[in-house]
Amino acid sequence: MDWQGQKLAEQIMQILLLAFAVVSFVAGYVLGSFQMMMLVYAGGVTLIALITVPNWPFYNRHPLNWLDPSEAEKHPRPQVAVSSKKKATKK
């Protein structure tokens, strides 16, 4: 994923989780069934996991532009000078 994709995935996850929490609570309360609330919520969590966790292509629409290798060759890395020092001879 690229940076924009990561932000998008995080936003989708948070908003959908809160939305599913509200929907499942209302469904359970209206139907008078605690089990229904749990089932709807569990289904929601699974669905959100499928949408936001894997690395889908639509999260990669603003890919990072790494420098081309040919461009990099024009600006070579500076070499660190290695000078071999001879031991000072005894006078």
Added chain:
Amino acid sequence: MHSFVYRLNGLLTFSVTILAIMCAITSLSDNLHTPSPSAEIQVMNINWFQKQPQGNDEVSLTMNISADLQTLFTWNTKQLFIFVAAEYETPKNSLNQVSLWDAIIPSKEHAKFWIHTSNKYRFVDQGNNLRGKEFNLTLHWHVMPKTGKMFADKIVLTGYSFPEEYR
């Protein structure tokens, strides 16, 4: 958000936190519920009423307990624990409570019932104060939730009394 495992971890922890909040709200929703239970207990018979060798009174009685506790059930109720206790006063104790019978009601359908039974647990006094004594029978209930706070309440039925003499 930087890797698959990172996102999965974030999702799981956030979803469990939200689940905890949902359970808290579910428990709070029980406070909005106003139940209207009713109950009646008839003492059909005093089977026997004796003084034990140790000196304590013991009585065995048969009761007819009928109740409609259906309105106590909410969507967040797992089961209802009910018990019948005899309450009376003695010179030694200002309040004696003796549990005579209990039951677990697992669902709303079972909450409207009547039962003809002798006391499940022995009714023994601390002493020999029961002859001619007036007592109350209280039906207590504990509404055990699926999540959250447990509520307990009771109905007090008055006007019962022991015989004057042992039999």
